[in-house]
Amino acid sequence: MMETVFTPLQSLGGGALIGLAAVLLMATLGRVMGATGIVTGLMQPANLGDWTWRAALLAGMISGPAAFLLLSGQMPEIQVPASTSMLIIGGLIVGIGVTFGSGCTSGHGVCGMARLSPRSIVATLTFMFTTAITVFVIRHLIGG
Amino acid sequence: MRLILSYVIGLVFGLGISISGMANPAKVLNFFDIAGNWDPSLAFVMGGALVVTALGYRFVLRRPAPLIDTAFHLPTRRDLDAPLILGSGVFGIGWGIAGFCPGGALPALGTGRSEVVIFVAAMLAGIVLAKAVRGALAARTPSTV
Numbered sequence: 001m002m003e004t005v006f007t008p009l010q011s012l013g014g015g016a017l018i019g020l021a022a023v024l025l026m027a028t029l030g031r032v033m034g035a036t037g038i039v040t041g042l043m044q045p046a047n048l049g050d051w052t053w054r055a056a057l058l059a060g061m062i063s064g065p066a067a068f069l070l071l072s073g074q075m076p077e078i079q080v081p082a083s084t085s086m087l088i089i090g091g092l093i094v095g096i097g098v099t100f101g102s103g104c105t106s107g108h109g110v111c112g113m114a115r116l117s118p119r120s121i122v123a124t125l126t127f128m129f130t131t132a133i134t135v136f137v138i139r140h141l142i143g144g
Numbered sequence: 145m146r147l148i149l150s151y152v153i154g155l156v157f158g159l160g161i162s163i164s165g166m167a168n169p170a171k172v173l174n175f176f177d178i179a180g181n182w183d184p185s186l187a188f189v190m191g192g193a194l195v196v197t198a199l200g201y202r203f204v205l206r207r208p209a210p211l212i213d214t215a216f217h218l219p220t221r222r223d224l225d226a227p228l229i230l231g232s233g234v235f236g237i238g239w240g241i242a243g244f245c246p247g248g249a250l251p252a253l254g255t256g257r258s259e260v261v262i263f264v265a266a267m268l269a270g271i272v273l274a275k276a277v278r279g280a281l282a283a284r285t286p287s288t289v
Contacts, residue, residue: 002170004183011185012163015192016277018247021157021192021202024162026147030210031217033157035246040271056150058250061284064153064165065254066204076162078252079170081257090242091263095270099278100231102219106157107237109190112219114197115205116213117220122224127236128176134240135176 002079022111029053034107035061036098101127146212158264164189166246168241178239227278238270 013052018111022033025036033038045051068076080103098104101123112120165171165185175186209215239245243254244263252260 002174003181004165004171004174006166006183006184007165007185008182008188008213011188014160014162014166015189015194016196017156017160017163018191019160019193019196019200020187021153021160022197023147023204024153026201026210027204027207028153028211028213028215029146030213030215032219033153033251036271039250039268040275043268043271044275052148053150056147057157059156060151060154061158061161061251063155064160064162064252067155068162069158069210071159073254074247076196076252076255077168077171078168078255078260080243080257081170081173082174082230082259084230084259084262085240087244087259087263088266090238091266092241092257092270092273093238093241094235094246094263095238095272096274097231097233097235098288099271099274100227101235102231104226104235104247105245107154107208108175110197111191111201114194116202116216117219118222119219119224119228121149123232125199126229126232127239129239130236132176132236134237135173136179138240139177139180 001083018106018110019114021108022114025057026111032107032111034103034111036102036104036107040099054075096126149212157247158254160193161248161251164192166248167255169248172245173240173243266271 024033024035039059044053065076103123108120108123113124161167165188171183174181174183180275242263249260249264253264
């Protein structure tokens, strides 16, 4: 099991930046800042103009760690407890789940909850619950 | 203008994910592990993001339209259906297995770590698969029902 340090200030500040990005995207392009919707739209664009802003947004997201490196002198820490097969199985399941569920932590959990959308509130409570159950099963029932 | 704005907004999001620690699967999973090495950070990320978004949306959505489009593209459905609840439940299982959610994994691609690339490739395959299944289901269901 990998230990991590509780970082209330960085997490609050990072969260505020995530919120700022969501507000800016709504104020300018009028779009929801949901990772699922953005990549799904990239694979199935309505037209070229719809594809290019999503590609630019994704390029910006991927530049995030480099910006972090410039500011802090190091890459963001990434510790992966999952094996390669768990990453593949988990990735497939995430892709299937967010497609049927119409969103993920950013779309439902931040943007939808901020609008008090009943669908997003129910979706967020549901995936937070099943994630917690899954982590409990893997770490304390199977892993021990 | 639209592309520069999109890039900068993506950068703010990716930097926020990086600073918050949400690019790190171990940190995300430790939030859900109350019975183990509990790390409450994710609650602070969600809290910070929600407060800013809720306040900002209040001002933004009062306007008739966004700055560089003719209308806001907001989800309008309010009904709770089975795909929403089952899909979200399934998403949580995958999130618990891998430790990455889409919003955390996409910026994490920028670290160049192979684990992130593997997860994102599998996630994209899952999205394509689910779209195909959903399309097939919709084609079989009469639209009048």
